[in-house]
Amino acid sequence: MKKVYLDNASTTPLLPEVREAMLPFLGEDFGNPSCLHDWGDTAREAMENARTEVAQLIGADAEEIIFTASGTESNNFAVKGLALAQQNEGKHVVVSAIEHFSVLHSAKTLEKWGFELSLVPVDRYGVIDPEDVRRSIRKDTVLVSIMHANNEVGTIEPIKEIAKVAKERGVVFHTDAVATAGTIPVDVRELGIDALSLAGNQFYGPKGVGALWVRKGVRILPFLDGGVQEGGRRAGTENIPAIVGLGKAAELARMHMKTRIEHLSRLRNRLLTELPNKIDHVVVTGHPQNRLPGHASFCVEFIEGEAMLMLLNSQGVAVTSGSACTSRALKASHVLIAMGLPHALAQGSLLFSFGLDNTSEDIDYVLEVLPPIVDRLRQMSPLYAKFTKTSKGGQ
Amino acid sequence: MPDVPSQYSEKVMEHFKNPRNVGEMENPDGVGRVGNPVCGDIMELYIKVKDGIIVDAKFKTFGCGAAIATSSMVTEMVKGKTIEEALKISNKAVAEALDGLPPVKMHCSILAEEALKSAIEDYLDNSKKRGRAAKR
Ligand code: FES
Numbered sequence: 001m002k003k004v005y006l007d008n009a010s011t012t013p014l015l016p017e018v019r020e021a022m023l024p025f026l027g028e029d030f031g032n033p034s035c036l037h038d039w040g041d042t043a044r045e046a047m048e049n050a051r052t053e054v055a056q057l058i059g060a061d062a063e064e065i066i067f068t069a070s071g072t073e074s075n076n077f078a079v080k081g082l083a084l085a086q087q088n089e090g091k092h093v094v095v096s097a098i099e100h101f102s103v104l105h106s107a108k109t110l111e112k113w114g115f116e117l118s119l120v121p122v123d124r125y126g127v128i129d130p131e132d133v134r135r136s137i138r139k140d141t142v143l144v145s146i147m148h149a150n151n152e153v154g155t156i157e158p159i160k161e162i163a164k165v166a167k168e169r170g171v172v173f174h175t176d177a178v179a180t181a182g183t184i185p186v187d188v189r190e191l192g193i194d195a196l197s198l199a200g201n202q203f204y205g206p207k208g209v210g211a212l213w214v215r216k217g218v219r220i221l222p223f224l225d226g227g228v229q230e231g232g233r234r235a236g237t238e239n240i241p242a243i244v245g246l247g248k249a250a251e252l253a254r255m256h257m258k259t260r261i262e263h264l265s266r267l268r269n270r271l272l273t274e275l276p277n278k279i280d281h282v283v284v285t286g287h288p289q290n291r292l293p294g295h296a297s298f299c300v301e302f303i304e305g306e307a308m309l310m311l312l313n314s315q316g317v318a319v320t321s322g323s324a325c326t327s328r329a330l331k332a333s334h335v336l337i338a339m340g341l342p343h344a345l346a347q348g349s350l351l352f353s354f355g356l357d358n359t360s361e362d363i364d365y366v367l368e369v370l371p372p373i374v375d376r377l378r379q380m381s382p383l384y385a386k387f388t389k390t391s392k393g394g395q
Numbered sequence: 396m397p398d399v400p401s402q403y404s405e406k407v408m409e410h411f412k413n414p415r416n417v418g419e420m421e422n423p424d425g426v427g428r429v430g431n432p433v434c435g436d437i438m439e440l441y442i443k444v445k446d447g448i449i450v451d452a453k454f455k456t457f458g459c460g461a462a463i464a465t466s467s468m469v470t471e472m473v474k475g476k477t478i479e480e481a482l483k484i485s486n487k488a489v490a491e492a493l494d495g496l497p498p499v500k501m502h503c504s505i506l507a508e509e510a511l512k513s514a515i516e517d518y519l520d521n522s523k524k525r526g527r528a529a530k531r
Contacts, residue, residue, distance in 0.1 A: 304436060306459040307411070314412065324434035325459035328499060332435065343435050347457075380417050380463060382428075382439045382455040 003316045004362045008294060009151055009179070009353035010320060014245070015204040021248040022206065025241040032237055034229065043240050050247025054211050057250040058177075058196060059187035066212045066230045067243050068223075071178035071199030074212040075102035075145075077223040077234070078174045078195050083110050083143045085219040086172065090140030091115045094171075096128050096157075097338035098150050103176050104334070107145070120146070125287040126155035126339050134165045141169070147176040148186065148196075152322050152335040152351065153286030154295030156180070163192045172218060178202055178210075179292060182253040184261065194218045200242065204356070205249030209242035260356060264294035267354045271296040271363050278367050279374050285336065285349065294354035299336070302384035303377040304347045311376070315369040322349035344383060403460060404494035411460040414467035420453045425518025427510040433502045436462055440510040442473065444518055449473045449481055454510070461500035465489050465507035473511060482515060484508065 031039025055062040068074045097119045118136040144166045149156040166173035174195040182203025199210040226235025276282045281301035305321025322333030336346040378384040420441035427440040436458030443451040452470035486504035490496045
């Protein structure tokens with residue numbers, strides 16, 4: 001059976017060059033970078049090379065990069081660490097309603113610790129208005145954290161403008177760039193931000209590694225106490241193979257970004273235009289233009305996402321859905337709800353995320369197998385029956 | 396993203412992929428319509444009753460794989476049962492007939508049980524009304 005992986009937003013595969021770069025550090029080069037002998041030197045040198053690569057990817061200085069174990073850790077570290085370091089100045093933080101749970105739940109934890117939290121709304125495309133951020137900032141606001149692009153609907157936020165608002169009010173600004181760093185150009189100085197999270201498995205690096213960039217001079221509470229690794233802010237022996245992989249992935253991303261974006265955008269644009277032509281009552285979610293290059297998300301009316309996902313899977317196609325039924329909490333996607341989508345429509349959410357290996361034939365295949373799946377589920381759907389009856393009755 | 400599909404038993408997958416008794420029924424004797432308070436999904440169940448025995452059942456469901464599979468299974472289970480027997484079909488029995496459901500999906504089988512109960516109530520209501528109409 002044909003196998004088509006269209007879930008690169010969940011994780012990208014590891015590039016062979018990245019794996020090659022990692023292998024020595026799973027073998028003979030096993031040293032601990034904190035040690036003052038040859039083994040330690042080899043590991044330290046590799047780690048510092050990786051740090052430089054990651055820094056270059058985002059236009060930062062190497063010593064501002066802290067390696068972490070994931071994008072989630074970077075976000076926890078940033079939101080809690082930046083807020084706690086300034087709690088004497090104020091106890092109010094601002095995040096958007098569509099943040100990844102690693103930001104949203106970190107902010108909720110701060111709430112339990114006595115902070116106050118403001119959620120900035122989004123419009124129906126998932127776009128955050130910098131003026132809404134301005135309105136949310138108070139005298140005692142110590143942190144604004146807004147994602148660079150949303151992982152569920154692909155919308156890219158006006159981060160430069162939002163960061164400007166935060167800066168005018170003298171508030172530290174963090175962005176979760178897990179969906180963008182390594183995928184589209186990100187330059188921390190140009191964006192005018194103070195902290196940024198990224199993750200390796202979003203751009204063909206390994207899982208279990210991420211990074212947090214914190215601008216020199218910005219205070220942050222250490223995330224893990226212990227030794228002096230990562231400038232004493234994140235103790236623990238570093239995961240050298242993964243860090244080396246992240247560095248290699250960053251280097252490749254920087255070198256090939258333009259061609260990757262062209263390739264992904266071509267596939268995305270094709271699916272965004274052709275799927276709604278092939279299937280009635282399908283809406284594109286997220287911003288029509290300002291969206292991640294490989295990201296095509298939809299809501300299919302009258303049917304539920306998990307059922308579609310499973311039937312697609314049985315045809316060899318891997319996608320995800322923001323349907324309540326696919327989430328362990330059985331709650332509809334907070335992103336789609338914040339965008340004002342009705343609950344029933346949000347249930348039909350389907351996300352296709354392209355990667356380097358995908359081809360136009362993959363889209364042909366999706367366009368061939370999805371319509372009969374949708375038909376079949378609609379034949380079972382009481383909502384569809386109701387719709388066809390009332391629309392006929394109305395004619 | 397959680398990999399829900401792999402948690403389903405083969406039987407659930409089989410009923411999900413080839414659901415029995417899908418569709419609406421012409422002139423049903425009882426109709427049950429219920430919504431799932433947990434995730435917001437909807438199930439409709441139709442029954443045909445002859446001499447106190449459910450002779451046919453059909454369903455329409457807007458929901459996940461487990462919701463579709465339990466709908467399919469419950470319509471299979473009720474056929475040939477008396478009203479009293481059908482009322483005793485619990486969500487657990489439906490889940491067991493499908494070789495179990497993941498814990499997070501048990502609430503979908505409750506939807507199936509409630510749809511059945513509601514269809515039977517509707518049938519009993521209808522027959523009471525008919526009885527009264529006949530006496531007049
Ligand atoms: S119907 Fe929503 S989880 Fe089963």
